[in-house]
Amino acid sequence: MRHAEFREPRLVQVYDAECPWSREDDFFLAVVNETPGSRVLDLGCGTGRLALGLIAAGHEVTGVDPARASLEAARAKPSAERVTWIEGTSSILPAGSFDVAVMTSHVAQFFVGDIEWAGALSDLGRSLVPGGRLVFDSRDPQARRWERWNPVDSRRRIMLPDGRAVSAWTEVTAVQGGAVSFTHHYIFPDGERLMSTATLRFRTEELIRSSVEAAGFAIEAIYGGWNREPVGVGDGEFLVIARRS
Missing domain, CATH: 3.40.50.150 (Vaccinia Virus protein VP39)
Structure with missing residues (x-):
């Protein structure tokens, strides 16, 4: 989504x-x-x-x-x-x-x-x-922040208020004309996987x-x-x- x-x-x-x-x-x-x-x-x-x-x-x-x-x-x-x-x-x-x-x-x-x-x-x-x-x-854009948006550098664990941990990472899918498209990936403790896509203009x-x-x-x-x-x-x-x- x-x-x-x-x-x-x-x-x-x-x-x-x-x-x-x-x-x-x-x-x-x-x-x-x-x-x-x-x-x-x-x-x-x-x-x-x-x-x-x-x-x-x-x-x-x-x-x-x-x-x-x-x-x-x-x-x-x-x-x-x-x-x-x-x-x-x-x-x-x-x-x-x-x-x-x-x-x-x-x-x-x-x-x-x-x-x-x-x-x-x-x-x-x-x-x-x-x-x-x-x-x-x-x-x-001179800082090229999107280069850190990869499954290795962006991988993280997010603690929810109820103590559960969600695994997440980001990957860039396209870089064109100052616009960077990417996908956030999330894995919940119950195994559910969700994704969020977006494009940002630099x-x-x-x-x-x-x-x-x-x-x-x-x-x-x-x-x-x-x-x-x-x-x-x-x-x-x-x-x-x-x-x-």
Whole structure:
């Protein structure tokens, strides 16, 4: 199934267990906290990890995601009733409703086509107030992160809350024109095997800058690592902070 780790309830549980709060969330929280008490859009909120952290920090949060199973997991968490959860895509965003918009966990890379990406940026710009900020992450293609997505380097054991362990690994199936397709494999203790397929777009810094600016944003900063290192000397990331013009 495509994007099954977000859509298949059994894999959503695995995803949630594999992706606890991390320094990546610390980065986004710190940037959002620069606008105290802000109205925040979390586009591609998934199971709600960051959205709930933002609520705890005193922000008003709306989490938007097209995957119902992920949203159901988010709604079941403590304090979830304080977040506005919406099933949908960027196309349903209300105009001028947010001070800050975030896309975390490399959600930006799921917009593979240039037209699709431009549309999402346009929707985000429309949803922000004048001067509102957009913050997102995208992997630097120079780091060639996908070369580690193979059955040897990516093999891992994921512990579920009930103590069971799921075996998982990833394999790349195609690399073409900046788009990398891959499959996640999962084996559950009862022997069930599930797969999730996806394609991510690895845009260069030049492409990110030009597309974001074309959508009416001014780039404030692009960092290469979670401690705000320069591009090329950090964690193989593009951490983009932009402001609606």
